Amino acid sequence: MAETTGIKDYIKPENLVYKKTGIMTDNILHYCPGCGHSTMHRIIAEIIDEEGLQSEAIGVSPVGCSVFLYHYIDIDWQEAAHGRAPALATAIKRLCPDKFVFTYQGDGDLAAIGTSETIHSCNRGENFLIVFINNGIYGMTGGQMAPTTLPGMKSTTSPYGRDTRQMGFPLKITDIVATLPGTYYVTRQSVHTPANVRKTKRALRKAVQYQKLNKGTCFVEIVSNCPSGWRMTPVEANKWLEENMLPYYPLGDLKTPSEETSQKTNNPE
Amino acid sequence: MERELRLMKGNEAVAEAAIRAGADGYFGYPITPQSEILEYLMEANPYQTTGMVVLQAESEVAAINMVYGGAACGKKVLTTSSSPGISLMQEGISYIAGAELPCLVVNVVRGGPGLGTIQPAQSDYFQAVKGGGHGDYHLIVLAPSSVQEMADFVGLGFDLAFKYRNPVMILSDGAIGQMMEKVWLSPYRERSKTVPDWATTGKLPSRQRNIITSLELNPERQEEFNRKLINKYNEIKEKEVRYEEFQCEDAEYLFVAYGTSARVCQKSVQIARNEGLKAGLLRPVTLFPFPSERIGTLSGRAKIILSVEMSSGQMLEDVLLSVNGEVPVYHFGRMGGIVTTPEEVVDFLKLKIMGG
Numbered sequence A: 001m002a003e004t005t006g007i008k009d010y011i012k013p014e015n016l017v018y019k020k021t022g023i024m025t026d027n028i029l030h031y032c033p034g035c036g037h038s039t040m041h042r043i044i045a046e047i048i049d050e051e052g053l054q055s056e057a058i059g060v061s062p063v064g065c066s067v068f069l070y071h072y073i074d075i076d077w078q079e080a081a082h083g084r085a086p087a088l089a090t091a092i093k094r095l096c097p098d099k100f101v102f103t104y105q106g107d108g109d110l111a112a113i114g115t116s117e118t119i120h121s122c123n124r125g126e127n128f129l130i131v132f133i134n135n136g137i138y139g140m141t142g143g144q145m146a147p148t149t150l151p152g153m154k155s156t157t158s159p160y161g162r163d164t165r166q167m168g169f170p171l172k173i174t175d176i177v178a179t180l181p182g183t184y185y186v187t188r189q190s191v192h193t194p195a196n197v198r199k200t201k202r203a204l205r206k207a208v209q210y211q212k213l214n215k216g217t218c219f220v221e222i223v224s225n226c227p228s229g230w231r232m233t234p235v236e237a238n239k240w241l242e243e244n245m246l247p248y249y250p251l252g253d254l255k256t257p258s259e260e261t262s263q264k265t266n267n268p269e
Numbered sequence B: 001m002e003r004e005l006r007l008m009k010g011n012e013a014v015a016e017a018a019i020r021a022g023a024d025g026y027f028g029y030p031i032t033p034q035s036e037i038l039e040y041l042m043e044a045n046p047y048q049t050t051g052m053v054v055l056q057a058e059s060e061v062a063a064i065n066m067v068y069g070g071a072a073c074g075k076k077v078l079t080t081s082s083s084p085g086i087s088l089m090q091e092g093i094s095y096i097a098g099a100e101l102p103c104l105v106v107n108v109v110r111g112g113p114g115l116g117t118i119q120p121a122q123s124d125y126f127q128a129v130k131g132g133g134h135g136d137y138h139l140i141v142l143a144p145s146s147v148q149e150m151a152d153f154v155g156l157g158f159d160l161a162f163k164y165r166n167p168v169m170i171l172s173d174g175a176i177g178q179m180m181e182k183v184w185l186s187p188y189r190e191r192s193k194t195v196p197d198w199a200t201t202g203k204l205p206s207r208q209r210n211i212i213t214s215l216e217l218n219p220e221r222q223e224e225f226n227r228k229l230i231n232k233y234n235e236i237k238e239k240e241v242r243y244e245e246f247q248c249e250d251a252e253y254l255f256v257a258y259g260t261s262a263r264v265c266q267k268s269v270q271i272a273r274n275e276g277l278k279a280g281l282l283r284p285v286t287l288f289p290f291p292s293e294r295i296g297t298l299s300g301r302a303k304i305i306l307s308v309e310m311s312s313g314q315m316l317e318d319v320l321l322s323v324n325g326e327v328p329v330y331h332f333g334r335m336g337g338i339v340t341t342p343e344e345v346v347d348f349l350k351l352k353i354m355g356g
């Protein structure tokens, strides 16, 4: 019998092209296949790792599909009530000013139930980072309409499509926070293609570095997908995202620190 | 450092005591009759002296969640409000109880329901003592009846909160918050330099990551957690019951009253005794844990027990459970922001003695 090569023959250092990020845990991600949350988790873990922030980071996870974020990234975590992550982060950063504090929130969490906390923490210029995952839908509860759901888009609570006369227009909360003097860096990115993943990683690294300056809130929106809630395959979902979400939520920086509106430190010292 | 004697409002005493107790942070939103607490702290500006953070939040919802964030970092944090604001905080308080975080919440109660009145009441007893938010949990509830206790219970509250990793509520009312009395302030305690090992302070290589959460989707593990909480509450019931007795030794007519009503009832006891009625007062200092056993014992000698409270009869239910049908128990108290007078209490007692 002819000898066959087995998998062991390939596991050699010289063949290594990809490896697990050091501070991702071994827990199996619970996300649906193709979901942007998993990609974004990895990017955050890589940045924390590469920037050497593990021992300084305190993350706040939301209520939403990413509620178990604390299972996946090996740092200290607080799990907030739905929409309240920025309130927690406000206190964490004010009481522990040398820590790197960030929240991770979905669009229902950040732009519906938590709108007040979002606006006011950004308005006070709290010195933490907000990572905002906009998938246009409530993933965790089974695909209901979110404040960000596109006009005409179907969800379980807009089964005939979002009728803007009845249900209002999609809320561009990122545009709103960019107008507030308290925000320092505001950007909108996506993770639906490898090129966008790289751009997002660059933007997130910038946000993390800006955050260290304590000059106001950094806000990174990720236009993401929800294949399950959208009732699409992952490939269809990413195509749909590009054709429908991006025209409404165009990618790019909304506010960069060179602008004069950027606020000074709110540290009383 | 020496203790210091001052003339202060109950609300101001809370604020000053928080600074002196070594609090790390205060988060609040204005509401009558307790806005002096935030105002006092803003003026005192303790950030410059002790490093204590004081922040006016955008709502009570935000304030209590800031408390969550601070408490989860192992810090000594508090918030204060009055009834409508405390209602808004209930979700957050439930999360804090579920995550087993220590913190202090002060409720300077006003009459309700709804926007109600800004005058004093004791109508938030159920909310404070039976849970308040969703899920199976209890706060440790302290009921001050003087400006002195408003100050003292801040330090005590923090100690109990950290000892049991449980939120503590000071259940006061508009009368105690607003009245001025002499108060001995404790010396300054330094803010703690260490934090408990469960706190989120950044994961060091020497330890596992700390996760503060109240979420557990596995029913067996959630039930196990519920049992753990029950055990904690049982330990609290065993060790932390506090009450004060006033002429109870031979009392045939026992008033049970806390806070402002207890002040009123002290006078009622004197009036009744002057009229030859052997009255006494038991004042619960902790409302959870409730001094049930002591009330049960005192009921052995009592002919009538009156639960006197500025509500439609809430503590009454705990008194009834303590007495277990052995003696007639009645409720008396004014509502709507009206403070009961001592004479009214005695008149009501006499009516009941005559079988009215």
Ligand SMILES: Cc1ncc(C[n+]2csc(CCOP(=O)(O)OP(=O)(O)O)c2C)c(N)n1
Pocket (backbone or CB within 6 Å): A063, A064, A065, A066, A082, A105, A106, A107, A108, A109, A110, A133, A135, A137, A138, A139, A140, A141, A146, A226
């Ligand atoms: C007070 C409260 N209201 C409602 C819910 C139910 N709930 C859980 S997650 C969620 C929406 C999540 O959507 P989103 O924030 O967009 O995150 P996604 O799941 O899409 O990532 C809702 C409404 C809750 N947990 N708490």
Ligand code: SF4
Pocket (backbone or CB within 6 Å): A030, A031, A032, A034, A035, A036, A037, A065, A135, A139, A140, A225, A226, A227, A228, A229
């Ligand atoms: S429901 Fe949507 S957001 Fe949630 S894991 Fe699945 S695809 Fe992702």
